[in-house]
Amino acid sequence: MCEIRGLLSHRRYAAGENVFREGDTCKQLMVFRSVQLKLTTMSLGGREQILGLLVAGQLVGFETSDAVYPYTATALTPVEVCCITHNEMQRVLEENPSVALNIIRRFCDELIRARIMIRNLGIKPAHARVASLILSLVPIGADYNDPFPLVFSRLEVAELLGLSEETVSRIFAEFRRNGLIDAHRGEVLLLDVGTVRKIAGVGAGPKSNSEGVKAATACMMG
Template identity: 35%
Template sequence: MEIIRALEEMSLLQGLSPQELAGLARDAVWKTFAPGEFVFHQGDEARRFHVLHSGMLKLFRSTAEGRDQTVYLVEQGDPFCLCTLYGAKVLPVSALTMTACEVIAFSGESMARQLRLSPQVLLNIVLVLNTRLMHSYQMIEDLALRSIHQRVASFLLHAVRVRGEAAPRVTLSVSRQEVAKILGTTPETISRVLARLCQDGLIEARGREIVLLDYQGMVDAAG
């Protein structure tokens, strides 16, 4: 029953009947993870579609030289491993928990079958894929065309907009080390850029809390 209630709360599955939800629940596996645990590794067999019920985790790619690039932060309610729905044989990323997490996993086959039967859920998946694609485009543009100063300013602006804060402030949900991995740089560089933004009167930094003092100035800094 707990899994069914969790499925009913997922915006991704809106439009499914109680019978269809019960069918998915029979195949679902509920897993709990402590902070710092791997849900799966890059290169593992692509078998299951996942939804994060609670917590936060990151998806990242590793190079042969041992460098990691964070590609997406998964938050409560977000689906991941969507590649299992369109025939991927292996997983292109690793998933590492950043907090205690609860994950619901379905077989890729059962979820793909449900998509064929439910146009609404298929549309929901398409919307998720569109959002992820736009995120990927933005990441490519940032890494290839923007300076690290511009990338940090853009990251902070995006964080404020996504969280819909009443005031132009945001409490970073990840450490500066993780921000560095997202932006393709080092924690020391992140600290230097934040210090420069503070000196320029654009922000005020208090640990993980960032207050935007000059919103338009930050927009200009982001390029």
């Protein structure tokens, strides 16, 4: 399965650089390492609209196979990307059913993430939306006790969650005051994971964000 390693190319992007733009042809599968990216599109009025975010360990590329990207991905932190072309990955999947199953599981995870975001915007109260966002920023495979970057501005968080900037700032301050998180210098540390998960409406949960980290992705990320 780890023959994938020999087919990979590696690229680096600086913070603020576009990894790809809306309308670019999608020809490869990408796995991001130690990164946060924002996904954006342009509104009819010419205003940038944030659609979501990507964290380390997530896959991009198969959902737009042989098509174009429906959004722009911009690095918020320095990015290292592992890439493999669709044709090469298709051959690997045909020859290795176990890899194909792992990829399917990963995209099921991505579908769940998308549905959770839709639910958050539709029915969750403000505190639950912010708590859910904080949990979603933990890199895949990371321990919840490790600090992780938060490079979104309060305004960007507000736009992503459908809240006002004042509400987002107030909730972050409340979480810090109540000892749930520590946030400074662009990093967040979860101090009370259980309570944050309870506020987010996802239960007590595990001690790490390792669900869905499969052998295929581990192999690709080296």
